[in-house]
Amino acid sequence: MDLRFGDSKPTDEERAAVDALLGPPASAWEGADDRTDTDLRWARGGREARERRDLLLPGLHALNDRVGWISEGGLAYLCRRLTVPPAEGYGVATFYAMFAVKPRPATVVHVCTDLACAARGSARVCTKIERDLGPAGSAGSGAVWQPSPCLGLCERAPAALVIRAGEAPRTAVVAPATAEAVADAATAPHEAAAEPQAAAAAPQARTPAAQPAQAGTSAALPAPTPAPRPSRASGQASGQASGQASGQASGQTANAVARTGSSAPGSALAAPEAGRDGLVLLRRVGVVDPGSLDDYRAHGGYAALRRAFALGPAGVIREVTEAGLVGRGGAAFPTGRKWAATAQQPDHPHYLVCNADESEPGTFKDRVLMEGDPYALVEAMTIAGYATGAHRGYLYLRGEYPRALRRLRTAIDRARARGLLGEDVMGQGFAFDIEIRRGAGAYICGEETAIFNSIEGRRGEPRSKPPFPVEKGLFGKPTAVNNVETLVNVLPILIEGAQGYARTGTSASTGTKLFCVSGTVARPGVYELPFGATLRELLELAGPPKTLRAVLLGGAAGAFVRPDELDVPLTFEGTRAAGATLGSGVVLVLDDSVELPRVLLRIAEFFRDESCGQCVPCRVGTVRQEEALHRIKDLTGDAAAGDIALLREVGRAMRDASICGLGQTAWNAVESAIDRLGAFK
Amino acid sequence: MTAIPLRPPRRLVDLTLDGEPVRAPEGSTLLDACRAAGKDVPTLCQGDTLTPKNACRVCVVEVEGSRTLAPACSRRVEPGMEVRTDTERARHSRKVVLELLASSTDLSTTPGAAEWIEEYGAEPDRFGAEAARVAEEPKVDNDLYVRDYSKCVLCYKCVDACGEQWQNTFAIAVAGRGFDARISTEHDAPLTDSACVYCGNCVEVCPTGALSFKTEFDMRAAGTWDESAQTETTTVCAYCGVGCNLTLHVQDNEIVKVTSPHDNPVTHGNLCIKGRFGYQHVQNHAQNQD
Ligand code: SF4
Ligand code: SF4
Ligand code: SF4
Ligand code: FES
Numbered sequence: 010m011d012l013r014f015g016d017s018k019p020t021d022e023e024r025a026a027v028d029a030l031l032g033p034p035a036s037a038w039e040g041a042d043d044r045t046d047t048d049l050r051w052a053r054g055g056r057e058a059r060e061r062r063d064l065l066l067p068g069l070h071a072l073n074d075r076v077g078w079i080s081e082g083g084l085a086y087l088c089r090r091l092t093v094p095p096a097e098g099y100g101v102a103t104f105y106a107m108f109a110v111k112p113r114p115a116t117v118v119h120v121c122t123d124l125a126c127a128a129r130g131s132a133r134v135c136t137k138i139e140r141d142l143g144p145a146g147s148a149g150s151g152a153v154w155q156p157s158p159c160l161g162l163c164e165r166a167p168a169a170l171v172i173r174a175g176e177a178p179r180t181a182v183v184a185p186a187t188a189e190a191v192a193d194a195a196t197a198p199h200e201a202a203a204e205p206q207a208a209a210a211a212p213q214a215r216t217p218a219a220q221p222a223q224a225g226t227s228a229a230l231p232a233p234t235p236a237p238r239p240s241r242a243s244g245q246a247s248g249q250a251s252g253q254a255s256g257q258a259s260g261q262t263a264n265a266v267a268r269t270g271s272s273a274p275g276s277a278l279a280a281p282e283a284g285r286d287g288l289v290l291l292r293r294v295g296v297v298d299p300g301s302l303d304d305y306r307a308h309g310g311y312a313a314l315r316r317a318f319a320l321g322p323a324g325v326i327r328e329v330t331e332a333g334l335v336g337r338g339g340a341a342f343p344t345g346r347k348w349a350a351t352a353q354q355p356d357h358p359h360y361l362v363c364n365a366d367e368s369e370p371g372t373f374k375d376r377v378l379m380e381g382d383p384y385a386l387v388e389a390m391t392i393a394g395y396a397t398g399a400h401r402g403y404l405y406l407r408g409e410y411p412r413a414l415r416r417l418r419t420a421i422d423r424a425r426a427r428g429l430l431g432e433d434v435m436g437q438g439f440a441f442d443i444e445i446r447r448g449a450g451a452y453i454c455g456e457e458t459a460i461f462n463s464i465e466g467r468r469g470e471p472r473s474k475p476p477f478p479v480e481k482g483l484f485g486k487p488t489a490v491n492n493v494e495t496l497v498n499v500l501p502i503l504i505e506g507a508q509g510y511a512r513t514g515t516s517a518s519t520g521t522k523l524f525c526v527s528g529t530v531a532r533p534g535v536y537e538l539p540f541g542a543t544l545r546e547l548l549e550l551a552g553p554p555k556t557l558r559a560v561l562l563g564g565a566a567g568a569f570v571r572p573d574e575l576d577v578p579l580t581f582e583g584t585r586a587a588g589a590t591l592g593s594g595v596v597l598v599l600d601d602s603v604e605l606p607r608v609l610l611r612i613a614e615f616f617r618d619e620s621c622g623q624c625v626p627c628r629v630g631t632v633r634q635e636e637a638l639h640r641i642k643d644l645t646g647d648a649a650a651g652d653i654a655l656l657r658e659v660g661r662a663m664r665d666a667s668i669c670g671l672g673q674t675a676w677n678a679v680e681s682a683i684d685r686l687g688a689f690k
Numbered sequence: 691m692t693a694i695p696l697r698p699p700r701r702l703v704d705l706t707l708d709g710e711p712v713r714a715p716e717g718s719t720l721l722d723a724c725r726a727a728g729k730d731v732p733t734l735c736q737g738d739t740l741t742p743k744n745a746c747r748v749c750v751v752e753v754e755g756s757r758t759l760a761p762a763c764s765r766r767v768e769p770g771m772e773v774r775t776d777t778e779r780a781r782h783s784r785k786v787v788l789e790l791l792a793s794s795t796d797l798s799t800t801p802g803a804a805e806w807i808e809e810y811g812a813e814p815d816r817f818g819a820e821a822a823r824v825a826e827e828p829k830v831d832n833d834l835y836v837r838d839y840s841k842c843v844l845c846y847k848c849v850d851a852c853g854e855q856w857q858n859t860f861a862i863a864v865a866g867r868g869f870d871a872r873i874s875t876e877h878d879a880p881l882t883d884s885a886c887v888y889c890g891n892c893v894e895v896c897p898t899g900a901l902s903f904k905t906e907f908d909m910r911a912a913g914t915w916d917e918s919a920q921t922e923t924t925t926v927c928a929y930c931g932v933g934c935n936l937t938l939h940v941q942d943n944e945i946v947k948v949t950s951p952h953d954n955p956v957t958h959g960n961l962c963i964k965g966r967f968g969y970q971h972v973q974n975h976a977q978n979q980d
Contacts, residue, residue: 012860013885015876081877094853094860095876096884103865110877451867468864473744473764622844622864622871624745626783629790632822632869640818655816662786665759665779666747673758 012094014085023083026075030068031061031090040089058092063484065093065466069102070408070447077117077174078109093466104468104621106157106450107172107408115174118142118154118195119409120186123370124561124597125163125527127611129185134167137188142195152195158452158615159370160184160409163527163597164279164534170409171195180411279377281534282550289501289513289521290494291537294381299416302423305384311429313503317392318437320503322352325396329499331507333519338364338455338492339566339592339670341581344499347489350479351397354487361394361402362464362483364492366448366455368407369564370615371595374523375493377535379406379413382497383420387443389496391434392503394441397489401442405460408448417445452619456669457490458482459621470621471669494523494594514540518580522591526551528561528598538579545575547596554600559686561599563592565612566674568681589681605688606642609679613638616675627672630663634676641689649689656683705771720751720762720773729775732784732806734791735845736763737895739958740855743846748787748806751775759783785810793817794869795824796841799899799910822869828907831880834888834967836907839872841900848873848892848901856960861886890966894949894959903947903967916941924951927965932956934965945969 019027028034037044039058068087072079079102088098102108120138122131135156139145142154162168165184171194173179181194282288283295298304305311317325330345351359363386367375379386390402406414421443424430432440446464453459454469461483463469482488498520502510511519518540524547527533531552538547544560557572568589570577577587584591599608613635622628637656641649660676667673682688700715707727714723724731735746742763750759754772759780774780788807792814797803807814828838846864853860861884865874875884893901902910909915920941927934935954939947948966952959 011858011885015879015883084876094863094885096861096863096865096874097853099874099876100863100865104867473761475766617868620868622866622868623743624747625787625790625843626747628844628869628871629794630786632794633790633817636817636821658782658786659790662783662790666750666783666787667758668744668747 012088012092014089014095015081017080017082017085019082019086020076020080022075023072023080024086026071027068027083027087027090030071031064034090040086058090061091062093062466063464065091065098065101066446066449066463069098069105069108070449073108073449074174074178075176077115078111078113080110080112084110091466097467101466101468104451105408105448106618108449114148114151114153116152116195117172117174118152118191119157119160119170119172120154120191121158121160121162121166121168121170122156122611123159123163123615124565124608124611125159125371125533126167127608128528128597128599128603129166131167131186134169134186134188134191138191141188141192154191154195157409158618159368159372161367161373161376161407163371163373163525166527166533169194170411172411182412279373279534280381280536281532282536283381288537290378290497290523291381291535293385294377297382299381299383300419302384302420302427302429305382309504310384311388311435313500314388314392314395314429314435316503317395318435318439322396322398325392325499325503326352328502328507329396332502332510333507333517334495334498334502334510335518335581336492337494337498337522337594339369339563339590340457341591344491344495347479347491348393348397351399351487351489354480356480356487357398358401358486359397359399360483360486360488361390361397361399362460362488362490363390363393363402363404363496364455364457364460364490365404365406365410365413366460367493367593368448368452368455369566369593369595370612371527371561371564371597372525372593373527374525374535374594376410376413378493378497378523379410380416383413383416384424385497385500386417386493387420387424387430389499390443391430391441392499393489393491393496395434395439399489400440401444403464403483404443404445405454405464406445406447407455408450414445414447421445451621452615453621453669453671456671459669460490461488468621470623471671473668492593515578515580515582517582522579522594524579524594524596526596526598529554529600529602530598540580541578541583543576543578544570544596547579548575548598551596551598553598556601558599558601558603558605559682561595561597561608561678563590564595564597565615566590566670566677567592567595568677569686571685588685590677605682605686606638609682609688610635610638610642612678613675616671620671620675624666624668624672626663626666627668627675630659630667630672631675633659634663634679638679645689653683653689656680703767703769705767705769705773707773708775714767716767718767720753720760720765720767720771721749723767723773724751724762724775731762731775732802733763734800734843734897735847737845737847737897738952739960740847740850740895743850746787746791746843746845748784748791750780750783750787752777752780781810785812788812789814789816791843793821793823795843795898796838797843797898799841799902800843800897824869824872826872829880830904830907832882832888833904834963835890835893835901835903837873837881838900838902838907841898842873843898843900844871844873845897847895847897851891851895851960852886856958857887857889857891859885859887859889862892888963888967889961890948890963891960893966894961905946909941909946915946920946927961929964929968934961936961936965938969944973 034041037048072083084098088095145155160168160170162184167186168184169186169191171181183190183194280291280294293308297308326348334344335341394402430442434441448454451469454463456471458472459469478488514520521537521539524536560570562570617631617635620627620631637652641652663672663676702713703716712727731749733749736742744761744764749762751762752774753760789812824840826839828836830836852862862873864871920939922937924937927936934957935951937949938945950957950959950961
């Protein structure tokens, strides 16, 4: 390989950002300024640098975090450091929505225009923001805004996320968003405290949960005290100094609230039922201090890992298999089988990947888990690594979750400091560590093979299967990929035992399930219910609208359910029998004020935007689907019939012939709206 | 002398194709098995010298027990597989894929496209005149070859030929995402500012004519390109001692392009800039010198 890097040079800032991640260049071959005599005789770096290809995405983040976009010089320098061909580096940078390869202001405002936010007035917010900041994508007054797919903040819709690049990059969540609050955060994100902090929010949370609108508002208005300025950005850090925000959370307050049995404390606003008896996965959310390892242990943390060591890897897999745990990411594959298949692969090393790239529109449960109970995920990943024989776990976190990133970083650092990660976990002679990788705005990277390409520093395009990840996954090695909710289920399985765990739920769907309820309900948020509860019961908890039009179950790739179908049991088998799917647990509630054709158009737009572009049925099919829906958005009956027939034909080919689940499901929701809701009738 | 590598005999796998029992060597693809059985399955992104990316999906077939259709070019044969190549379901997907492609890209120079469109009854026009197209001006930034991405079906072949499968130059990659994905150099720079070494191996594998010799591009523009009037002569490159085979395409006693036989064990269709583009001295006729 004889790469050509061109003549463009990085700025000092860009060089510093890359060097902070990779260390200073070892020789002129890697881009050091001064060429030494040794350099002339000895070309170093090639192979070692190439083996660090997986640092390309963190490197792109480093540049983007520092200057807000990725310049030719910056990209060339990063590519030289990693021996990545610049054309490939450019191909990777342009794959992700959070990166720009053209100059733009340091402050970028992402305004969610996705389903839940649209149902709660994001269009109004956008119109106003347009007046303040100019049209989307145009750089006015030091900030640029852009419409965004779901930010995973649907319980506080409409939502916006402000990211300001700099040596200490800052993020601020504005939700529920008003144009004024967004403008404030955009002009001075350093003044608006980044996000409501648990400690600050806790007292306010005594507001009875029955008034969620107020509770939501108070959480959205950040405490006036500016968040502490970090001394230095740590590596490719986004957000403030790691740990500080979460570290400040007052465990005592939280505990006191929980003990007195009053309603959920602050960080749990997203989980309206936090603190209630009988919760399994959410039982610590809003109850423990997410920054404190001691508090986690005081609430039963690390008992499951201890049990795992007592059982041995095969014993853990047996428990998980017998418990009947199946994947919660949407595919519902038996976790025990996946683990057993990975564990028995002769090829080594084995890897564990935690898929925390939650990006299905309307999904935010993994965020709530990671923000509210980060150590649980760390512990669960350790158990999964132990069971599958992996010594390294990658936690692939979606790029739009700055708070989860901070909390998980803190949790991993503290667990490592206490010997719960590292060379010798709990003194049991088992080595395991976790590395966080940030996504950068690509829904497709949540696909189980695209996630490997993304981590490896390639374009996040799905691979074709077979071979399956358990044989050839990350870096071509046997890999178990599990999503956050699935992993966290392993803790109660080990603590209660397979039988105890399986007593909850139905025989085919055991345990409990998290549902992300959003849209026009009184108390949006994450709810945990035993499998078998009906949709009606769930909606009762969340406060359904007076005139229900439809419920979108399972997200953009899911299906609509009619008001007369609310008795469908929320189980894998129950929803399947009803021709729907649980998907990732999205329950998006639409009342009769909603214009169904617009919702469908938004879904189509989402898939068109998020298609990786690899295969024809999806790359072009999603465009044709959107065009057809656009043509008939105001039509019904015969006037729409021709385009509906066209949609069916294209949809069928997308479902049959696309490479991955994105294309295969891109027509699901539209089809169900036509067939079950009588859209365009 | 050509070295024919001796491989250990491969086991044969039994499967059925359209109800007929067939045997295929282990590790071969469904496409290999189909072609051996004399069945025609259309392909675009599959190439005889490259590992297919199975991105175009025109070769899909039905495999019993599989939820979706399978790309024949990449799915390996397995014992007991029941494969159907010509069902209504498979034909439907092929038809729609052809419609999607033809409605978004210019397939006028793609061999086979017109025939398949006819065979499958595809109607690319039914998406309407407003249907989005890959609208790109031809990139004429060097004297040797032209990139006209309005004809590109994103088969990834050129990227693989330029990159790790053959040339190892990595001058081009896929950039962007979804419908906006394009083959591109870094920052979309002209080829002359890229790593390209003008081996033309990408041109050799391009199935659509999106990449073409400048001579061909100019002659097409002038309306003088006439494949039926061309002869092909395979010879040995005179430049160095490697001994690559060259196939000279000659029209009106002028070399109009150079390819290399894909089954040649020396080149597998690949050449360097000299063999590919350095033919002018051959036709340095007296009348051209003054
Ligand atoms: S179905 Fe869509 S997202 Fe999946 S590989 Fe094909 S183009 Fe990419
Ligand atoms: S001519 Fe050769 S080096 Fe240039 S882009 Fe094509 S394959 Fe790559
Ligand atoms: S330029 Fe040709 S070879 Fe390259 S992707 Fe497009 S169609 Fe395929
Ligand atoms: S945050 Fe807007 S739809 Fe999810």
